[in-house]
Amino acid sequence: MRQFSPFDQMINSFDQALRSLVPGVTTASRENPAETHSAELSINESRHVAGLMRVNHSGEVCAQALYHGQALTAKLPSVRTEMEHAAQEEEDHLAWCEDRLKELNSIPSLLNPVWYSLSFAMGAVAGIAGDKYSLGFVAETERQVSEHLLAHLSQLPEQDQRSKAILEQMNTDELHHRDTALQAGGVDLPKPVQILMTVISKTMTKTSYYI
Ligand SMILES: [Fe+2]
Ligand SMILES: [Fe+2]
Secondary structure, X not given: OOOOOHHHXXXXXXXXXXXXXXXOOOXXXXXXXXXXXXXXXXXXXXXXXXXXXXXXXXXXXXXXXHHHHHHHHOOOOOOXXXXXXXXXXXXXXXXXXXXXXXXXXXXXXXXXXXXXXXXXXXXXXXXXXXXXXXXXXXHHHHHHHHHHHHHHHHHOOOOOHHHHHHHHHHHHHHHHHHHHHHHOOOOOOOHHHHHHHHHHHHHHHHHHOOO
């Protein structure tokens, strides 16, 4: 396999970041689950759902960054294919959230570069700490994402079947990603790290709803 110089890797990481952050660049490899569903929303409902979907979109930007950071530093000899598959599914999630935001006449969070940088750094550090921590970090992230998704599902207006279909498929995938990481040897992260992750994700959810 070709060896990349640190400069090559830097360019590659920058390219991956741009692809995750520039709207319209990431495309889904699976059909959007919203496709066969409808959603008739009032202006106020649309605004609320757009806020929720903007948070979910930011979460997916973080997932991209986490997997990119991890791929750069973690060894993962036995589960690299599974992790690449999970990263591919995260691209679907990102594209679906972006599509839904567009349908709601809204835009992704302006703070996404900040969330991307933080998650990339955390993913890379976890990878350096060792594969069991790196996988533990994936498992904990996916668990927290699933928690948010369930909370958002309960806040959606009843008639918004389009957002519901997307969030339900995402939740199924995230739980699968979590199980894969745990089965591959992911360990529980130290409590302070879990708390730091919760603080960052709470800050993200509170701000991305509005900006
Ligand atoms: Fe995801
Ligand atoms: Fe995931």
